[in-house]
Amino acid sequence: MHPVLFEVIGLPISPYGLLIALGMLTGIWVAKRRGRAIGIPEEAVYDTVFWGVLLGFVGARIAFVLVNFGAFLRDPLPLVFSREGFVFLGGFLAALPVIAVVLRRWRVRYLAMADLLAPSLALAHAFGRMGCFFAGCCYGGVCDRPWAVRFPRIIDWRRGPVDLAEAEFTPGGAIYHGVDRVGDVVGSPAFYDQVKHGQLDWSDTASLAVHPVQLYDVAIQLGLFALLSWMWWRRRTLHGQIFLLYLWLYAASRIVLELFRGDLERGLWFGGWVSTSQLISGGLIVVALGLTLQRRRLFAPASEPAAAPRDPGDA
Structure with a gap:
């Protein structure tokens, strides 16, 4: 990403x-x-x-x-x-x-x-x-193939991966949907959706491996x-x-x-x-x-x- x-x-x-x-x-x-x-x-x-x-x-x-x-x-x-x-x-x-x-x-x-x-x-x-x-x-x-990819948790496009509080991933938070942006911070749709559906914890660093x-x-x-x-x-x-x-x-x-x-x-x-x-x-x-x-x-x-x-x- x-x-x-x-x-x-x-x-x-x-x-x-x-x-x-x-x-x-x-x-x-x-x-x-x-x-x-x-x-x-x-x-x-x-x-x-x-x-x-x-x-x-x-x-x-x-x-x-x-x-x-x-x-x-x-x-x-x-x-x-x-x-x-x-x-x-x-x-x-x-x-x-x-x-x-x-x-x-x-x-x-x-x-x-x-x-x-x-x-x-x-x-x-x-x-x-x-x-x-x-x-x-x-x-x-989600897949376990050798060519699977993982998308980052959340990134600042100028500086790379960044940390956000758990509240930012909840309704009304800064990264409520994968297409939302807050300044230079961009949400990873795969990571966010997997957190939302209980496949990941909000503190994980990247999405699960998925089909490209x-x-x-x-x-x-x-x-x-x-x-x-x-x-x-x-x-x-x-x-x-x-x-x-x-x-x-x-x-x-x-x-x-x-x-x-x-x-x-x-x-x-x-x-x-x-x-x-x-x-x-x-x-x-x-x-x-x-x-x-x-x-x-x-x-x-x-x-x-x-x-x-x-x-x-x-x-």
């Missing part, structure tokens, strides 16, 4: 935010270059990504608040204004409708743009999950990026084919990955057996199945233009 890299004019720069920004920029660069090959204007890529990211962040934060609604009711400001705390699937679903509106303006096929952006989305997601690892959020369940589930996801997303990129260049026969494969593989991998998560307050249902992300991923699989069965009717051949010519008067 390394919550802050450095300061710029007194403003702490976190790996979480920096890696998300790098992921978005890298994904845009990849999509822009590939878009030229199929006649999609660079400006259409920029416009789609801008509005998709804007609505995506809003949706991701709303989803985070909903799955932590109890903490939100107790003290809403830390959850609303935290520099961490986003639910990827919430952002993904929120971005889809606005992208449709943007693409109508650019006269670009929705599924052609979805194919173009799917590998970039996986790549950006890999960067974001690495940011989660540095922030300590989205951590894994964020790094598992990094590997999965990089694998998805490589596979989808290869398919896009070599095996694309229908507009929508690459995005459909992304839906299948992302949803299936997310359902499995959730089995290794340890953050109990991310939203659990049916007695704790199913997480919110697993429910959403199950819905995505149903959608992917329907699209797969109807793909010949719904998806145009990839040989057809990805974008129609725009009128000179179009803004």
